[in-house]
Amino acid sequence: MLRRRPASDRLVDGGFRNLTIVLASFVAITLLAIFITVFQGAREAMQTFGLTFITTSNWNPVDNEYGAFTAIYGTLVSSIMALVIAVPLGIGTAIFITENLIPLRWREVIGVMVELLAAIPSVVLGLWAIFVMEPFIRPFLQFLYDAFGWLPFFNSPPQGPGMAPAIIILVVMILPIITSISRDALNQVPNELRQGAYGVGSTRWVAILNVILPAAVSSIMGGIMLSLGRAMGETMAVTMIIGNSNNFSFSLLAPGNTIASMLANQFGEADGIQVSALLYAAVILMVLTFTVNIAAQWIIKKLSLKY
Amino acid sequence: MTTTFPASSKSLHFNPSLKRNRLDQFLTGLAGVFSTIAVLPLILVLLYVLIQGGRLISIGLFTQLPPAPGLDGGGIGNALIGTVVVTLIASLIAIPVGVGGGVFLAEYSSGGWFAQFIRVGNDILAGVPSIIAGIFVYGAIVATRVFFGQSYTAAAGGLALAVLMLPTVIKTTDEGLKLVPRELTWGAIGVGASKFVTVTRITLPSAFTPIATGVVLAIARAAGETAPLIFTALFSPFWPEGLFNPIATMSVLIFNFAIMPFEPQNELAWAASFVLVVMILAANLFARWLRRFAAK
DSSP states (O other): OOOOOOOHHHOOOOOOHHHHHHHHHHHHHHHHHHHHHHHHHHHHHHHHTTTTHOOOOEETTTTEEOOOOOHHHHHHHHHHHHHHHHHHHHHHHHHHHHSSSSSSHEEEEHHHHHHHHEEEEEEEHHHHHIIIHHHHHHHHHHHHHHTTTTTTGOOOOOOOSSSSHHHHHHHHHOOOOOOOHHHHHHTSSSSHHHHHHTTTTTHHHHHHHIHHHHHHHHHHHHHHHHHHHHHHHOOOOHHHHHHOOOOOSSTTEEEEEEEEHHHHTTTTTOOTTHHHHHHHHHHHHHHHHHHHHHHHHHHHHHHOOOO | OOOOGGGGGGOSOOOTTSSSHHHHHHHHHHHHHHOOOOOOHHHHHHIIIIIHHHHOOOOHHSSSSSOOOOOOOOOOHHHHHHHHHHHHHHHHHHHHHHHHHHIIIIIISSOOOHHHHHHHHHHHHHSSSSSHHHHHHHHIIITTTTTTOOSHHHHHHHHHHHHHHHHHHHHHHHHHHHHOHHHHHHHHHHHHHHHHHIIIIIIHHHHHHHHHHHHHHHHHHHHHOOTTTTTOOOOOOOOOTTTOOOOOOOOHHHHHHHHOOOHHHHHHHHHHHHHHHHHHHHHHHHHHHHHHHHOO
């Protein structure tokens, strides 16, 4: 004979289910609260400055004039330049540690080291950048200024903190992300594809470039977009080494600013409409990272090759 | 019928001077160089932190307060306790909420719109820059003085870190639970266990190691975060005064002291980096060991 579950049992069962639903909805609540809080604070500046906020670059708390062009430009240039450098390095490393070029033990060691690099806190990298990396590369930046000073990108003498060291530290920070995502993507390429390529007589790199990489390209692209989002939102290390100047300059050797570093620097001491202007900049940063992250999800979903 | 071969393939032996083989060697070398460049920053950073910070390690470092700007001596005792307190608050919030949310996604949702919405929302939340999390908690809690009229508090700092931990915990729980063989769940249901008992006694314990690994990594990540703390937990030169006062943390101490023009403060920043990096790397290696342990 079947025994019915006691009422208390069913109560616990349903209660637990509802509890998990409530806990899961915390994600939505938090996300919504973030959007509402930031938009609410930014409304005043949005009404005052409108879209000229994006296109003008004077940031003057005394006269209450605000334009975030320097910071937006800095965010885009630093993250895209960092990506341009980090992508070949990351994918090259990923190939080196997945494609049986060196003994397994060495591949594992390199893989672990790259993962540990991702664990080092941003603020420690910033400290290292201030006291070790920037003084070390300054002669090289000086050389760029001396030799290519006629180019707008190098037309100011390096004087310590600036865009170029910030880009380098961003490379260090996103390299582990690109490497580990590319490595996972390459590891998931079915072995039959490799064997097939080798079987028809292709050399190792012909196989890698024509068969293995194309098969993994969607995940790798998704990973690149994710790390672009990370680079745009990266705060501490960049704040410590970029120089935090609101004067617009094309030169990579001059001090600059990003939205995140501007927030870290000024938000604590701002009041009145400056807070609202900073939150307007935060909205722009959120829209940028949001777009990039959605694009990453879309790429992973839509571009994956069917093999 | 005779077949003619190109001259170069007469021999089946590997011929390194062929163009394609030279190209192969060049590309292999290039990948090796790239890997070296990728590994170099870790070695350099670790080397400097170990040398610059390691030589400053003493008992006093852990038991004393930081000195006034420009003065010698002192330690990072308050910041060490502060980091532990703030990270603990964050874990106490993010782990229950995250594991609960992950259980919902993996066990109770059957791909409905709500679960889909939560999954996408979780990915978006994971992509929110850490400084935005700090600004959010500042606007929602610090500026409104929700906690007993206090503005900057350790609790607010913990909350900001919890926002950053939550997506990681949910994702690892969701994925960890999905790895549990369905036969286990069916078996438990089959012998008459309720869904609640199945999840809490069978499924969750079998997924313990992957979830624990993810949680340890999330905690290590949170302990090193600075951006969410600078406008929430702020900093304090004193010993922690409860959860509803500003509190010093190691990451904020490193930031504040690194940009000061005083040698002794810079040195404390290196020492704090040493302690922080050792703690975080230890947590990472522990998580790695846990994963390997589970694989056996």
